[in-house]
Amino acid sequence: MSSVLLVAHHDRLEAGALARVAADWLRAHGHEPWMMPDDAVALSLDDLVAERNPGSADLALSLGGDGTMLRTVKLLGELAVPIIGVNVGLLGYLTEVEPDSLCPALDRYFAGEVAGEWHIDERMLLATSVRRADEAPPTYFALNEAVIEKQDSGHTVRLQVWIDGAPFTSYAADGLILATPTGSTAYSMSARGPVLSPRLRAVLLTPVSPHMLFDRSLVIDPSELVEVEVIGHRSATLSIDGQPAATLSMGDRVSVAPARHVARFVRFGDRRFHQILKAKFGLADR
Numbered sequence: 001m002s003s004v005l006l007v008a009h010h011d012r013l014e015a016g017a018l019a020r021v022a023a024d025w026l027r028a029h030g031h032e033p034w035m036m037p038d039d040a041v042a043l044s045l046d047d048l049v050a051e052r053n054p055g056s057a058d059l060a061l062s063l064g065g066d067g068t069m070l071r072t073v074k075l076l077g078e079l080a081v082p083i084i085g086v087n088v089g090l091l092g093y094l095t096e097v098e099p100d101s102l103c104p105a106l107d108r109y110f111a112g113e114v115a116g117e118w119h120i121d122e123r124m125l126l127a128t129s130v131r132r133a134d135e136a137p138p139t140y141f142a143l144n145e146a147v148i149e150k151q152d153s154g155h156t157v158r159l160q161v162w163i164d165g166a167p168f169t170s171y172a173a174d175g176l177i178l179a180t181p182t183g184s185t186a187y188s189m190s191a192r193g194p195v196l197s198p199r200l201r202a203v204l205l206t207p208v209s210p211h212m213l214f215d216r217s218l219v220i221d222p223s224e225l226v227e228v229e230v231i232g233h234r235s236a237t238l239s240i241d242g243q244p245a246a247t248l249s250m251g252d253r254v255s256v257a258p259a260r261h262v263a264r265f266v267r268f269g270d271r272r273f274h275q276i277l278k279a280k281f282g283l284a285d286r
Contacts, residue, residue, distance in 0.1 A: 002031045002110070005057035005081075006048065007072045008039055009064030015088045016043035018063045018099055023048055025103050029110065036075070055079030059109070059266075065089015066186075070241045073125075073143045078261045082120060084109060085265065093185055093276065096267055108268055121267045123182045124201050124222075125259040130238065130246050140240040141259055144183030147239045148228055148254060149175025149208065151247070156211050158232030164224045173210040175236070176228060178203060178256045185277070187242075193217040197273055203256060222258040229253040 004026050009015040023033040023045070034050035034057075041049070054060070054075040060083045062072040069085050076083070085095030086102055097105040108117040128146040129137040140146070150157040159176055161168045179188040181196035184204055189195060193206035194217055203226055206217040220226060229251065230236050236248040248254070277283075 002058040003056060004031055004033045005054055005060045005075075006033055006035045006039070007060060007062050007064075007068060007075060008035070008043055009068045009088060010039070010042040012064065012088050014099065015063040015068075016045065018086060018088065018102055019043060019045055019048070022061055022063070022102060022106065025106055029106075031110075055081060057081050059084065062086065062095070063088055065092055066094045067242070069094040070143055073263045074141070074241070077141075078259075080261065080264055082264045082266050094182070094265065096265065105268060109266060118266050118268050121198075121265040122262040123198055123265060124180050125261065125263060126178065126180055126203070126256055127259040128178070128238070128240060128245075128254060128256050130248070131253045131255065133251065137255075138246070140238075140245050141261075142183070142240045143180065143263055144186045144241050145177050145179035145188060146254070146256055147175055147177050147187060147208075148230075148236050148248065149239070151235050151237050155234055157230065157234050157236045159236070160229045160231045161205070162225075162227040162229075163220065165227075169214065170231060171207055171210055172212055173207045175208040177206040177208060178226060178228070179206065180204070188217070194219070195277065199273070201258060203258070226256045227253055228256075 006019050008019045026033040035048040037049050060072050060081050062069050062083055062085045072083055086097045087095035111117045126142040126146055127139055129139045131137045156172045158172055160170045177188045181198045181200045184196040188204055188206040191206050191208050201222045203220040230248045238246040238248055
């Protein structure tokens with residue numbers, strides 16, 4: 001019997017309906033489905049409520065879009081629980097399964113990895129820590145990106161970047177995006193950053209609306225430590241995967257490096273990232 005954590009989008013009725021379908025299938029096949037209390041209550045699935053550590057699950061089933069996948073990764077923390085993503089969103093870069101294929105996907109998963117029905121796609125995470133003069137540095141983990149950006153409309157923020165302890169340059173910009181290869185198709189791409197294969201291990205630094213001649217992204221080797229310090233009098237905000245994490249003042253420094261652990265996504269086919277990118281953007285063959 002496997003313990004299966006269901007994580008569902010709170011505001012999409014289809015996600016709640018799929019959670020019920022998944023729970024019924026899992027119980028019928030001898031497995032134990034459960035949800036965190038806030039998810040279960042929001043979707044009126046009170047019979048699935050369980051007060052336990054998300055990392056105790058053998059499998060996580062994410063029912064939503066990419067945002068729900070990000071939340072699932074955050075819930076699981078540093079524990080190597082595999083995740084099946086079911087697309088109840090729009091683009092769905094991270095999700096693997098369409099709603100009408102949910103039960104067949106579960107059947108294939110429990111048939112076993114040895115049988116070749118699925119494989120694990122490991123994705124790099126960023127470990128982001130904030131150093132202040134009077135505090136122990138908290139650490140945040142990001143699947144897509146850490147963003148340091150201005151707080152006040154109409155003003156830029158001043159940020160000094162070091163790479164491996166050596167000063168690189170200072171930016172006057174709306175912000176800086178520090179992204180993983182997975183996150184290269186998220187906020188960084190909208191700021192005209194390059195698209196990277198998620199098989200790479202790298203840190204992508206992309207400025208947002210820089211007020212300077214140098215406006216290019218940098219692709220940095222994972223062994224090179226990146227640090228960003230707020231050097232102007234204007235404060236900044238640190239966001240992790242789109243969620244506010246900290247307010248930064250002059251002298252506060254953010255360091256970014258690959259995390260020791262990875263996110264583990266279950267994949268059922270051999271569809272490559274480039275083909276997914278092509279399909280999501282409707283690119284023609286020629």
